[in-house]
Amino acid sequence: MIATQEPGFDGPLVAGVDVGGTKISVVVVDDRDRILYQHVTPTERSSLVGQIAGLVDDARRELQRDVVAVGVAIPGHVDAEDGSVSRAVNLGITYLPLGSMLQAKLGIPTFVEHDARAAVLWLSEHAADGSAQAPASVAFLAIGTGISAGIVLDGVLLHGDNGLAGEVGHVVADPDGVGCACGMRGCLETIAAGPAIGRQADEAIAAGRSTVLSPQSSAADVFQTATAGDEVAVEIIDRVADHLARAIRSLALTLGVRRVVIGGGVAAAGPALLDPIRSHIARECADSPLVEAALGDATVELLSPTEAPGARGAAAIARHRIGLRQREGVGQR
Amino acid sequence: MIATQEPGFDGPLVAGVDVGGTKISVVVVDDRDRILYQHVTPTERSSLVGQIAGLVDDARRELQRDVVAVGVAIPGHVDAEDGSVSRAVNLGITYLPLGSMLQAKLGIPTFVEHDARAAVLWLSEHAADGSAQAPASVAFLAIGTGISAGIVLDGVLLHGDNGLAGEVGHVVADPDGVGCACGMRGCLETIAAGPAIGRQADEAIAAGRSTVLSPQSSAADVFQTATAGDEVAVEIIDRVADHLARAIRSLALTLGVRRVVIGGGVAAAGPALLDPIRSHIARECADSPLVEAALGDATVELLSPTEAPGARGAAAIARHRIGLRQREGVGQR
Numbered sequence: 001m002i003a004t005q006e007p008g009f010d011g012p013l014v015a016g017v018d019v020g021g022t023k024i025s026v027v028v029v030d031d032r033d034r035i036l037y038q039h040v041t042p043t044e045r046s047s048l049v050g051q052i053a054g055l056v057d058d059a060r061r062e063l064q065r066d067v068v069a070v071g072v073a074i075p076g077h078v079d080a081e082d083g084s085v086s087r088a089v090n091l092g093i094t095y096l097p098l099g100s101m102l103q104a105k106l107g108i109p110t111f112v113e114h115d116a117r118a119a120v121l122w123l124s125e126h127a128a129d130g131s132a133q134a135p136a137s138v139a140f141l142a143i144g145t146g147i148s149a150g151i152v153l154d155g156v157l158l159h160g161d162n163g164l165a166g167e168v169g170h171v172v173a174d175p176d177g178v179g180c181a182c183g184m185r186g187c188l189e190t191i192a193a194g195p196a197i198g199r200q201a202d203e204a205i206a207a208g209r210s211t212v213l214s215p216q217s218s219a220a221d222v223f224q225t226a227t228a229g230d231e232v233a234v235e236i237i238d239r240v241a242d243h244l245a246r247a248i249r250s251l252a253l254t255l256g257v258r259r260v261v262i263g264g265g266v267a268a269a270g271p272a273l274l275d276p277i278r279s280h281i282a283r284e285c286a287d288s289p290l291v292e293a294a295l296g297d298a299t300v301e302l303l304s305p306t307e308a309p310g311a312r313g314a315a316a317i318a319r320h321r322i323g324l325r326q327r328e329g330v331g332q333r
Numbered sequence: 334m335i336a337t338q339e340p341g342f343d344g345p346l347v348a349g350v351d352v353g354g355t356k357i358s359v360v361v362v363d364d365r366d367r368i369l370y371q372h373v374t375p376t377e378r379s380s381l382v383g384q385i386a387g388l389v390d391d392a393r394r395e396l397q398r399d400v401v402a403v404g405v406a407i408p409g410h411v412d413a414e415d416g417s418v419s420r421a422v423n424l425g426i427t428y429l430p431l432g433s434m435l436q437a438k439l440g441i442p443t444f445v446e447h448d449a450r451a452a453v454l455w456l457s458e459h460a461a462d463g464s465a466q467a468p469a470s471v472a473f474l475a476i477g478t479g480i481s482a483g484i485v486l487d488g489v490l491l492h493g494d495n496g497l498a499g500e501v502g503h504v505v506a507d508p509d510g511v512g513c514a515c516g517m518r519g520c521l522e523t524i525a526a527g528p529a530i531g532r533q534a535d536e537a538i539a540a541g542r543s544t545v546l547s548p549q550s551s552a553a554d555v556f557q558t559a560t561a562g563d564e565v566a567v568e569i570i571d572r573v574a575d576h577l578a579r580a581i582r583s584l585a586l587t588l589g590v591r592r593v594v595i596g597g598g599v600a601a602a603g604p605a606l607l608d609p610i611r612s613h614i615a616r617e618c619a620d621s622p623l624v625e626a627a628l629g630d631a632t633v634e635l636l637s638p639t640e641a642p643g644a645r646g647a648a649a650i651a652r653h654r655i656g657l658r659q660r661e662g663v664g665q666r
Binding site for chain 2: 077087136137149151153154156158159160161162163164165166167168170171172182183184246249250251252253254255256257258259284287288289290291293294295298
């Protein structure tokens with residue numbers, strides 16, 4: 001937990017909460033997007049609304065300052081207008097009027113947005129080095145329990161007429177692949193999301209191909225084993241990277257984006273994930289002048305989950321929605 | 334050729350030209366988007382600029398009216414700002430400053446746009462029934478010698494930061510597939526574009542699987558043979574439709590569009606193409622609540638090449654760019 005009280009922090013404060021399948025991240029930021037308070041704790045799925053309200057109250061108490069609004073970033077089908085969440089499979093939510101329930105509990109304006117969209121909104125306002133200048137279009141590829149993208153085109157956050165823009169985790173990657181939670185087969189999620197990486201390790205063990213990998217490994221374990229040089233783990237990660245590189249190529253050739261940021265829990269793997277993705281993209285660029293034109297000078301970067309882009313994006317949305325604008329010419333971390 | 338002279342037509346006229354790999358289509362429209370003149374002729378690749386200028390002059394002579402601007406729709410990498418075209422593989426163009434050359438010849442403002450983008454711009458201004466009301470977002474999937482998409486999101490035509498938005502023909506469809514002209518392998522184009530459909534017929538013949546299909550069949554021949562009930566042809570078309578349905582699913586899950594229009598030369602096949610695509614989409618919707626949410630109430634329609642959406646879109650762009658607005662409340666065909 002970080003709680004800072006220095007005279008430089010002022011203006012109305014807003015809280016941002018990022019609800020993940022395993023962890024909840026809370027930030028409180030001032031009107032220059034500087035973090036006054038940051039806290040991460042395991043998600044309590046059975047009492048989500050109460051937990052979020054309690055976390056915001058904790059922050060208020062700790063800071064001895066009030067917050068004027070709350071933004072919540074959450075996976076699933078989010079209706080940003082009424083603040084409801086539906087089909088958040090990884091949280092066990094079928095339908096939850098999260099925004100109105102939370103607003104009733106906290107007594108301050110509360111806004112809800114899809115987690116990858118909240119993150120990309122924050123990213124679109126910040127360049128890779130954290131400065132306020134950033135390309136007008138950016139895709140944030142969130143790889144965790146599931147995979148989805150947040151997309152900003154020419155400065156505008158994309159929701160889609162069907163509310164499902166960015167659900168790239170369910171684009172077919174391997175038609176002969178395993179069944180996906182969505183009901184289809186071989187979706188990108190079934191290959192490159194965290195649980196899928198662990199599953200592929202188990203498959204290698206069951207096939208007698210690995211004595212190094214442990215049963216029920218996490219994605220982090222598989223990355224670690226690959227970094228240590230185990231051939232089977234390297235092969236699994238290479239396949240994951242190959243499919244993520246294809247997904248990035250698809251984004252570049254469909255949306256025309258030249259900045260792709262990879263985040264989510266799996267991004268904690270760092271270079272063990274980014275390096276093989278970049279190798280695959282470099283090979284595709286060498287093979288094809290078209291891919292070179294699309295991606296040759298693109299920025300493909302990794303954002304650590306500790307940067308809390310979802311929570312900071314949720315806070316930014318709350319600030320925008322209540323009509324508080326960030327001070328001009330600022331926006332540094 | 335259609336040339337109409339009725340008192341109802343007036344206002345400044347603009348010409349639209351759609352340059353395809355095999356045919357060039359020319360229209361002249363009035364300020365209510367009504368067609369006064371329409372002409373289709375084979376493409377002369379060796380003298381493209383001269384041919385386009387000649388066709389516009391023919392239209393002027395025929396109508397005994399001047400046109401105030403020309404829009405040209407063409408495949409390849411189009412720089413809409415300077416009017417240049419590069420990497421138009423199917424026209425044998427490496428680089429051509431088409432806009433400036435044509436403007437010098439014709440002496441009137443000339444604008445160039447990617448063909449699928451020109452088409453989707455026109456579509457975005459017209460609903461399926463030709464009325465002026467249309468959903469704010471639409472994807473036009475052009476299937477001809479190649480495959481590309483024109484995309485309008487919330488009324489804005491998407492070019493992409495890399496200028497390559499909509500190049501969905503080069504999204505990987507079959508990683509183990511045949512080589513593509515772009516340098517990659519198994520792109521959607523290698524399965525579902527016109528020449529690819531003919532190639533798959535030749536492969537079936539070479540494998541001794543068909544005595545009904547003729548060597549070097551066109552896509553139209555294969556559709557006809559499938560409609561006549563030949564099992565091998567039906568299988569080829571079903572595979573094409575399966576991959577196009579997946580591409581439409583990708584567009585719905587990436588961009589969130591709820592209106593997809595299929596056009597290009599291959600769309601001339603009509604229900605023989607649309608029916609199997611719709612069957613595959615219906616099956617995907619039945620399998621997956623997510624796909625149902627994305628595509629269940631989407632409009633997937635076919636636009637005949639005779640509607641000349643590329644030429645009409647090019648004309649609309651020329652009209653917009655010289656600052657002539659269409660008369661309000663109109664827009665009927």
